[in-house]
Amino acid sequence: MNNILQLKGQFHKRRNTQSFGPVNLPKDAKVSAKHVNELRKQLEGVKKYWESTPVIKGALVSAHYQRIVPKSNRLQFLLGEKGKHPNDAIRGAKFVDELSAGNHMRKKHVFTYFVSLDTLQKTINYLEKCEEVIKRFYNNEISDIDTENMNKGQYDDSIMKKNPFLKTVVDVFFVERFQIDRAPKEAKESSIVTIYKTGVETIELLSKLGIEMINAKMINETTLRLDKGEIEILHNNAPYLIAMQVRDFSKVVIDDLEQTEEENTITIDSPQSEPTVGVIDTQFDERVYFHEWVEYHRKVDDIIELGSEDYFHGTSVSSIIVDGPRFNPKLEDGCGRFKVRHFGVATAGGFSSFTILKLIRDIVASNRDIKVWNLSLGSAMEINPNFISPEAAELDRIQCEYDVIFVVAGTNRGPKNSESIKIGAPADSLNSIVVNSVDFDGKPASYTRIGPVLSFFYKPDICYYGGDKSERITVCEPLGMAKVCGTSFAAPWITRKMAYLIHIVGLSREVAKALIIDSAAGWNRQDGIKYSMGYGIVPKNIQDIIHSTxxxxxxxxxxxxxxxxxxxxxxxxxxxxxxxxxxxxxxxxxxxxxxxxxxxxxxxxxxxxxxxxxxxxxxxxxxxxxxxxxxxxxxxxxxxxxxxxxxxxxxxxxxxxxxxxxxxxxxxxxxxxxxxxxxxxxxxxxxxxxxxxxxxxxxxxxxxxxxxxxxxxxxxxxxxxxxxxxxxxxxxxxxxxxxxxxxxxxx
Incomplete structure (x- = not known):
């Protein structure tokens, strides 16, 4: 086998020298006076509503586009605040599936803007003048050829100057309609809610609606936890403020456990200079044979009484990271053993997203020596196609700020779910490595859940052996050895490999992640329309990752x-x-x-x-x-x-x-x-x-x-x-x- 080579040398840098040409409609594009008129009337209706509903200092308005658009095709002129680009006013983006002109379902972009009433009126005035120009000089319809001629000097600016007219026409072409979007009623219990950024502080804004807030409920300036009654008030009085909403209390899908056997006497050497991996999970039982390798921190409130079931999952996960190959010889990976710093943040019955969000940041910030974190907790609920879960978003922020990487289990389908369902939070974290499970024949496990995330991003990233009913993974639990299966027990094997690549081999987390994904993809990548296996199965032995044929x-x-x-x-x-x-x-x-x-x-x-x-x-x-x-x-x-x-x-x-x-x-x-x-x-x-x-x-x-x-x-x-x-x-x-x-x- 060949060793992997590292090439170091000079990368050259170049600024973007391409300049934007004159403002033109796309080839063969046309804009009618009728469409301009419709957009103007829609904005007039939006303005009238917000004038009569002065809850916020301005207006929220959603622009529904004709298709998925790049940054350059978003509004470039309309809805632009004085001295600012319209992009600065964007408060949210989503996809909707709607019929196109050819009567085919098409995914389309929707952007929500927050602007002042003056800006709204200014945009209405531009549209009014634009409509008049098209009617008077272009026989109710303007084409790309007409805009090209304008840029050659053929334009009568008696009604509207050429530059704002061209920018208005191009913006109008890409926008299908303007409207006020309102969040549908969903969860009827405690929820994590994100509201749009407006000109009013969140606490002040919600108090106007009769929802008294305390800082302890706030995750950040726009994301907070609301109980059932508060959710009802918000939906009844201001559904337009809700950007995103997910239920707070997530039920953990317990991985399948087979009967527990009596533990034979097992011994293990004392830890030496092995790397330390972070584990965030349910609790850890310090009576197990490898307890000396695990530094355990209980992070649930002391008033919560813990039962034996609260220790099974977390102890099992840490057992794989410390000593997994000992009782799974088929999965010998050549990585050795790892020490674990284990943080028990949840119980077996479930966890509060709000509480987890608060804890994870504090845990990572207080343990800067740990570079690789294993998170095998997951929600039974499916992810939303239009926004990232609060848990995943927090993981992504933490990974940007602290130069760490999370290995996250892809979550399991429950035994009552016969149909394919989407992965659950926090497996929608984009910066993390998300791991799904395959059986020992290399096929998706019976409990597999699928991506993509945000209708587009490949998740899971990869897959690994997590066992299935035909052949399971062996772990150490508080009562002894047990046979288990689930993505929770596939993820720790990847955590071991990432820790080896980063701590032993000395690779950056970026190269280590790329190497894991590249080794899984091989020359026959598995990512595709099923979104169940990611790029493929990671090789068992670390030597097959750090060498090539x-x-x-x-x-x-x-x-x-x-x-x-x-x-x-x-x-x-x-x-x-x-x-x-x-x-x-x-x-x-x-x-x-x-x-x-x-x-x-x-x-x-x-x-x-x-x-x-x-x-x-x-x-x-x-x-x-x-x-x-x-x-x-x-x-x-x-x-x-x-x-x-x-x-x-x-x-x-x-x-x-x-x-x-x-x-x-x-x-x-x-x-x-x-x-x-x-x-x-x-x-x-x-x-x-x-x-x-x-x-x-x-x-x-x-x-x-x-x-x-x-x-x-x-x-x-x-x-x-x-x-x-x-x-x-x-x-x-x-x-x-x-x-x-x-x-x-x-x-």
Missing amino acids: DDEIRFIMNGTIDEYETYTYNIPVPQDMNAYPFFAKATLAYFPSCDRDQGVDYTSTEMDLHFGRIMEKNGKATIKAIDYNKQAEEGIQKIYEEYARKLYRKWDNVKHISEALKDNARPRKVYGSGMWGISIKTKERLLPRAGRGLQFGLVITLKEMNGINRIDEFIKLCMLKGWLVTSIDIQNQIDVYSKAEEEIEFE
Whole structure:
């Protein structure tokens, strides 16, 4: 087997030099005076409502678009506050499924804006003038040809100046209608509610409605816990304020347990310098044989009386992380043992999302030495297609702020659920690694739940062996050994692997996550329309993750985003008879900041990956991407947002691109420079340059078509081109880690 290589060298940076051209309607587009008139009347109705309902200092208005739109096709002019872009007024985003003009169901974007009444009136005035111009000068309908002629000087500005008119027409084209959206009545019990940001403080706003708040109920400035009576008041008096709502008390789906056996006498050595993993779960029983390896902290209120059932789940999870391979020899992973710092935050019966949200941040902030956290608690309720759960959003924020990673169980379907159901919170966390379960035949387990998240994001990320009724996982519980199955017992095996990669091998969390996903995908990725297995099953043994086969060259790279484009055009791939005899694949992972208030447009930063051969086109060097990605290429017709997301995973924080293995494949043509290149183009949803300084991890694999080992040739070529090449020798890494953990005694 070949060692993985680490390439270090200079990535080049480039600012975005592309400038926006003149404002025009899209090709073949038309806007009618009738449509402008309809939008104006809708906004007049919205304004009249808010003038008679002065609960907030302004107006909430939802713009329903014709399709899923990119940032550039959102409102660019209408609803813009003085001196600000309309994007600054967005308070939420969601998808709705509606009939299109061709009578087909189509997913469409809906954005909710908060603006002043003056801005609303100003927008109405623009629409009124725009309608008059179209009626008088364009026979009730304006086309893309007309807007092109305007930019050539053919325009009568007696009614409306050219620039605001063109911007109004383009905005009108993409918007289907304006209206006030109201949240449907859902939960009738305690709920976690997020209200739209308006010009009034949340406590003051709710007190106007008769809901007295105390700070203890607040999660952040707009998210809070309300009881049944308060929910009723809010729905009856101001349903337009509710951006998101989920029930607070989540029932834990208990994993399937088989009869418990008497524990044989088992001993274990005392812990030494092994890495420590964090576990957030139900309680831990300190009577088990491996108790010396676990530092236990009870985090439920002392007034809660704990029963024996409250210790089963948490103790079982920690037993796998500490010593799982001992009683599951088929799952021997070569990772050794790990110490655990176990935080008991829940009981077997369920948990309050509000309480968990408060606890997790404090736990992580107080234990900064822990880099990998296992969270095998999950809700029985399905995720919402239009917003991230509060628990997942908090995990995503924590991972951005504290440079940690969570491994999260994909949640289980209960025995009474015969139909396929969506995963439950917090398995919708995008920055976490979400793990589903397969049986020992490699098929989705009988209790499997599915993604996607927000109608788009691939979740789960991967899957692993969690047992099923035919063959289960063995764990240690308070009463002895037990046979179990569930995603709760698949996730800890991945936690072990992540801890090994980060602590022992010394990889960044970005590279470690990319490597786990890349190893699961292999050359036959499993992600697809079923959303049950993620990218595939992670190999059992860590050696199969940190090595590649003899006919493969696998190398990793780290980097930081400082400008619009981060690139290198200097990767020398070995040639044979002036051709590249390789298949290629690449996996990119990063941890973007996320904004739950943005609904379906949740991730704030997009990294657009291009990887392939360098060729010359129109006098410029360009990358011929292995997945034919042409996003952001100059001179290329724009790709619809809907297809960019589907084909190139736009806005997803994991990018995996791969060529298919073919028996009759021919070696790839060598272009002029004889080099391959990587380009990562970065886009921001909200604030420009907000994602600067963001780290990324990249794993690239080249597979020789004829089974020849060309890794030595690749190393020499890379060194010739100035790359610092390090072969990751695991024994050497173990020695380095052990030496670093030694306690030095000074005489």
